[in-house]
Amino acid sequence: MTARSLAEGRHEAGRSLATSHEASAKSWDGVEDRVRARGLRWTPQRATLVEVLAAEKGHVTGSQLVARCRDIEPATTPSTVYRTLGVLEELGLISHSHGLDGREVFHVLPATAHGHLICGACGADEELSASDAAVFLDTLRRDRGFVAEVDHLSVTGRCRACAAGPR
């Protein structure tokens, strides 16, 4: 079935370049070299995306990034942007998760790995530090042998304001 192969695409990809995560100088300065050091190539399209990402600070959706790249370089194609985002993610420069609606949300330069608390009522997206989730994740590992990825964790619910409100 096609749905299957579609679904696996991104996951399989994770293996090819591996290593990622740990290292990562947390800055856009050396990207060009870091990309090349992997045997990958530095192209104008990638430079454009990095330029856009460098100007970004919080959370951005994939389509927003495509739009911003087009502002700089109108010839930008979505497939290239999404594929490059995948490469940058493997380099540890960005990470992504899915919003309430399943749409991709990218986290630029994740200074510290973190999860998200997403309010289903107002859409607010608070950060959840790794330490806040630590106890929970440790328990998961101890009891179930499940090693969770904090930076891909998002919890939905109601933020303080919405939970308190009359609604």
Next chain:
Amino acid sequence: MTARSLAEGRHEAGRSLATSHEASAKSWDGVEDRVRARGLRWTPQRATLVEVLAAEKGHVTGSQLVARCRDIEPATTPSTVYRTLGVLEELGLISHSHGLDGREVFHVLPATAHGHLICGACGADEELSASDAAVFLDTLRRDRGFVAEVDHLSVTGRCRACAAGPR
């Protein structure tokens, strides 16, 4: 921007029928009446989807449901299925979250609210009971005032087998 309005669609919808959640007899038997009791209508299309859901037990994706409905009634249209799924979700008969790839995954008759542990390597999807997450969620509420929805919680990482493996 269109992305905005698109994103809000599902959230806003949550308000119209409200109440949901708490009650819910956890059985497909009374659906027809329960739907009507809400001032909603019982249609052949809905009957078809419920028939499909009743035969289902674990987790299913939206497109799989559309396909199964088409097996029974070839004239089925995606929009109707997805809209009906939304209605059933508000009745508490199903719930949905997003898989690793952001695709929708529906949980039929959630006997007990539960979250998911999704393995990014092998794709396994283990259930996480509400009690397993209780301490964590309570902390979240106490410290941050954030009221989380267990049944929409999914944690990604590596399952015991994959975490242990050579990979």
Next chain:
DNA sequence: CACGCTATTGCAACTTGTTGCAGTAAGGAT
């Protein structure tokens, strides 16, 4: 049982991503 209100449906168009493929172009080697 016909009537009317309005919840639903189906269609068509659109959004967000993904993918196979053939052509293009980095960048190391000569």
Next chain:
DNA sequence: ATCCTTACTGCAACAAGTTGCAATAGCGTG
């Protein structure tokens, strides 16, 4: 400076959903 290998790019087609809108049909009333 030129060649060669092969990592990218762009295109076109497709998958999964979502949405606006006009037509249809539940179902409570009279």
